[in-house]
Amino acid sequence: MSRARAAGRTGDRLLTIWAVVVFAFLFLPIVVIILSSFNSGRLLVAWDGFSLAPFAALVEKPAIRDAVMVSLRTGLIAALLASLLGTLAGIAMARRPGRWVWWFLGLLLLVSVTPEIVDAIALLPWMVFLGQDLGMAMFNDGTVRLVIGHSLFSIAIVSYIVRARLVGQDARLEEASADLYATPARTFWKVTLPLAMPAVLAGFLLSFTLSLDNTVVSAFVQVSGTTPWPVYVLSSLRSGLRPEIAAVSTVMLLLTLVALALVALVLKRAGDSATDIARTMGGG
Template identity: 75%
Template sequence: MSAVERGRRARRPATDALLTVWGVLVLLFLFAPIIVIVVYSFNTGRLLVSFDGFGLDAFRTIVDKPVVQDAVRVSVVTAAIAAIIATAIGTLAGIAMARHPGKWVWWFLGLLLLVSVTPEIVDAIALLPWFVFLGQDLGMPLFDNGYVRLSIGSSLFATAVVSYIVRARLVGQEANLEEASSDLYATPFTTFRRVTLKRAMPAVLAGFLLAFTLSLDNTIIAAFVQVSGTTPWPVYVLSAVRSGLRPEIAAVSTIMLVLTLIALAVVALVLRRAGDSATQIARTMAGG
């Protein structure tokens, strides 16, 4: 072994160790705030910034405060409705892009990308006068309902996400089963229901769960389109900042974090059972 090769091998462990340390520091930088909020959710003090000791007082407060329960319920209900809307529209859009390719697909993907990258403040400012116009000027009281406003507003970005995921799932699969179904005199609806939708179902379920988690924290749009009596949890947290953050806010945040992690784990499990590899799962969840 030459002296040059021995020098390279000696430098390689040092480089690997440096990269490992750097990776750990990056992970700590990313997850340290989340770890802090989880730890402080067990704070027994009156304020979040003053840690007095460990306990479950903050979680008991959630049960004792109806205003907190109402805010969480509004967020969960509107996120579920938004996920249903996004899944229904996004699934059809994703299937259409995968099974009917053409120049229109790239234009449509451009529109979805525009929806994805548009700042939420722009969407919020656009939605508020639109809902007022529909609800008051056109006399459609449905759009004066807080649940309807929050559900529609949260479903915009989620629809694009579901479309990406469903398209990514089907674009690599041949349409031979759909063609065989048509050759066997199945109606287009039967082919769609029993073949196409069945093949896309793992991505549909993944898209629904991701749409639900994304809709839970749609803070900016929710702050603009909400009406009195339907204050979602993110808006409640913003209003609570003025009087000081309390441990129950961290407790609810911890619960929502756990629900989000469970949803992501279910997404990965569904895709794994569908036969996807770890790389394919990451690609599908990212809409790649």
């Protein structure tokens, strides 16, 4: 019996050590970038001393400032669009079940698993066709292109999350509202939307974070003058990775972590358990 316990303890220790090694392998590069963002040198490969000057580049250098603003603006608009369309789709799937739901879920799954490079290659000629061949000027605008490209995947994510939220809610609340002579529109605004609101907010924040680091689609559909931050970083690697790039990347990482923390907080304040939060954020 004692040998079995000793063997079990040894196994637990080995698993703990392995877990530490795996997490270190995954997160040490991020830690290195964060530390490098305080480097006063010209390139990250050479540490010259501690300095906050790289963070000032966010304000002082127009190219970096414009790239960050493009990413933030695109992320907010794409998140709003994805939240609107994804919420309507999620509510429809949860409250109007039928065979069509499984076909629609299959379509959303196809959007979710399609490689970004395929989406990017498909979007570029389509937007060129709409903007130049058909003369629809809005599709020549860089922000419009980025918003459309970023919101495709996010709409599917919001749809999953809202559907998962409402499937676990009692539909009799909406039926009671109808029994009290409320119109469908009033029932939607007073009952259905408040029930789905935690998932809507979670989907909005997740859509925003997904847009911030969208590189492949952005690199294909962007036009001159609307270069988002990830594409700017990619192009800057040709001349060497500079500390200001690491500094702004650190700021963007903090924004992402804050958004994810807000997602968990919104769902927790809505009364969800940790399991429910993980299920809702995963769209399960």
